[in-house]
Amino acid sequence: MTDIQKDPHTQPCLIAQISDPHIKAGGKLSYRQVDTANALRQAISTLNQLAPRPDLVLISGDLVDFGHPSEYATFKQILAELMLPVYLIPGNHDDREHLRAAFPEHRYLFQHRDYLHWVVDDYPVRIVGLDSSVPGNPHGELSDESLQWLDTTLAEQPGKPTLVMVHHHPFVSGIDHMDRQPLKRPSALADVIAKHAQVERLLCGHLHRSIQAHFANTLAMSCPGVSHQVSLDLSPDGPAHFQLEPPGYLLHQWSATNGMVTHQGFIEHYPGPFPFYDASGLID
Numbered sequence: 001m002t003d004i005q006k007d008p009h010t011q012p013c014l015i016a017q018i019s020d021p022h023i024k025a026g027g028k029l030s031y032r033q034v035d036t037a038n039a040l041r042q043a044i045s046t047l048n049q050l051a052p053r054p055d056l057v058l059i060s061g062d063l064v065d066f067g068h069p070s071e072y073a074t075f076k077q078i079l080a081e082l083m084l085p086v087y088l089i090p091g092n093h094d095d096r097e098h099l100r101a102a103f104p105e106h107r108y109l110f111q112h113r114d115y116l117h118w119v120v121d122d123y124p125v126r127i128v129g130l131d132s133s134v135p136g137n138p139h140g141e142l143s144d145e146s147l148q149w150l151d152t153t154l155a156e157q158p159g160k161p162t163l164v165m166v167h168h169h170p171f172v173s174g175i176d177h178m179d180r181q182p183l184k185r186p187s188a189l190a191d192v193i194a195k196h197a198q199v200e201r202l203l204c205g206h207l208h209r210s211i212q213a214h215f216a217n218t219l220a221m222s223c224p225g226v227s228h229q230v231s232l233d234l235s236p237d238g239p240a241h242f243q244l245e246p247p248g249y250l251l252h253q254w255s256a257t258n259g260m261v262t263h264q265g266f267i268e269h270y271p272g273p274f275p276f277y278d279a280s281g282l283i284d
Contacts, residue, residue, distance in 0.1 A: 039227035061091025061167030140168025
């Protein structure tokens with residue numbers, strides 16, 4: 001079979017994920033410490049240089065810091081530097097209507113009347129985006145209507161590998177202050193996901209760390225932030241702190257042979273790569 005004759009839905013697919021840009025307008029620093037605009041530029045530069053090139057990029061919420069139109073204008077200006085298709089969902093720092101107004105060309109954001117739920121079928125892996133934002137609140141929630149929409153959407157293509165993306169984490173992370181603002185009613189989401197074995201990953205943001213947990217019949221995982229990370233403090237009643245640890249991204253690699261494999265990369269420049277062997281072929 002030639003390349004032209006191959007079924008595009010069986011071809012490998014490489015999906016990059018970044019999260020929580022928290023863009024502010026006017027060059028302001030987030031929490032008076034974090035240059036989130038420059039951090040997003042560095043993340044985009046890293047993604048643009050990846051080889052092999054990802055097929056698409058997902059951004060899992062908290063696109064801006066306060067949901068202001070000026071922040072979305074800044075976010076859009078920086079995002080224009082990305083040379084890859086990109087798909088967005090809102091987080092608790094976002095505003096649905098201001099996001100839609102800033103990105104009218106992102107027609108997938110208009111698939112649902114009330115929420116920014118969407119599905120994209122243009123790739124070998126199906127992508128489903130969920131809007132878990134609750135205006136004025138840090139936690140997330142999916143209404144009964146939203147869960148029914150998800151169930152119906154997943155039932156449409158039971159044989160196609162699928163990623164579901166939602167901003168808020170539906171599992172206990174162990175980071176106390178973040179677990180006080182999770183996705184509410186996670187069991188209701190689990191009941192839906194468990195019915196659909198094609199869901200390869202449930203992707204989240206919000207936690208500003210790479211964390212994995214079994215959820216329903218799949219793996220739920222959060223993406224590191226592109227600027228600041230939530231402090232890794234697993235003590236009860238731990239304070240709400242962040243750290244300027246190396247920012248990161250996730251790469252979700254799917255193939256018909258190997259299924260879905262996820263890698264974490266860092267948005268930093270490090271020495272290397274170096275071969276494991278010297279010129280003589282011997283290990284030091």
